[in-house]
Amino acid sequence: MxxxxxxxxxxxxxxxxxxxxxxxxxxxxxxxxxxxxxxxxxxxxxxxxxxxxxxxxxxxxxRPNIKHGGFTEEEDNIICSLYISIGSRWSIIAAQLPGRTDNDIKNYWNTRLKKKLLGRRKQSNLSAKDTNNGIEENSYSNALSSSALERLQLHMQLQSLQNPFSFYNNPALWPKLHPFQEKMIQSLQSLNDGSSPVMQNALPNSPHVEQGQKDEFCKPQHDGAKINNPQVHLLENIPLSNGGVPFVASGSSKNPMHSSLAPRSEAIHEQTNSVGFQQLGALQTELDDILNNRIMGYVPHEDHDMAGFDCFREMNSSKDSLIWWSNDSDTKSVSSNSWDSSATPALLPQGMFQDYELGYSL
DNA sequence: AACTTGGCCAACCGCCAGGTG
DNA sequence: GCACCTGGCGGTTGGCCAAGT
Missing domain, CATH: 1.10.10.60 (Homeodomain-like)
Incomplete structure (x- = not known):
């Protein structure tokens, strides 16, 4: 009823x-x-x-002071960066862009920005179909949330574009992998037959993972348990350089990333100052490159490329896709019921920017 | 000129959590 | 503790319009 x-x-x-x-x-x-x-x-x-x-x-x-259309490059970058970091929390993203509404940003992302950044996936996917070893597309299509995969793809693009010899492209620097990454690599290798350098580089075939770990790791993360692997966390768990908390808890909501956070209007500027112009400049350059199609190397394949993994299915069954970004050994969940702004700095834009720095400088 | 296609965007929909009695 | 109401959110829809055929 x-x-x-x-x-x-x-x-x-x-x-x-x-x-x-x-x-x-x-x-x-x-x-x-x-x-x-x-x-x-x-x-x-x-x-x-x-x-x-x-x-x-x-x-x-x-409402007064509402802006429509005419998104600037800076706004594009902020939207992309926050989307990669926190996903489709449009209200949070909108809070960082004075005069913009969540609806506007959502529309802008869905109709323009996403196509700018991921528009070539279709093309890549066409060639990938020849090498998917007969795995049914339908089995992929629903396995991983498009939002989460897009974020993964975007992040990997950024990492690989920045420096072909960087951490993400240098197996010698890779730490011990999580089992699900092992699984991904094995499947990707069979699927892509060498056509996916970014994915393979990002998820190398590590000898360090035992079967027991695989089983353990691929358990659903509903209880908020964190994935304890440094490579899993692409975006989270970087300590704030200034210890600051750009988001201020105010009130409550069903979703910790929604109205429970009242981002300070100057949060972006604060992060710019604290992280440093050099780091921000690197991100700015990368995003500019992608947004302007100046650099488009490998573009990951369609969602189904990674969707055959059980662990992703299970993750996808969780309502909060943010969980699988996490590497926090703390048991505190980022799920909507227990989220605390002070305890999850990785969700903050600053952590995101610092993560970029990590990927580039290593 | 007529029709089709695709992009854009305002608005709607359903869900969820907090507040209240 | 329960039921109901409301605010707020993200996802989706449908209409308009321009570009293409």
Missing amino acids: GRAPCCDKANVKKGPWSPEEDAALKAYIEKNGTGGNWIALPQKIGLKRCGKSCRLRWLNYL
């Missing part, structure tokens, strides 16, 4: 807002505020709209 709708849908107007409706809503809120009750708002104004629709219209369009 489903819950009751928030409003009487039969008597509620849907579709585009008229200028008159916009004016009425804007005038009322500017004069009286929302009154803390969006559901009751349309009745007070005399609008035949759902309260949630009013809220959305206000937040995404009528």
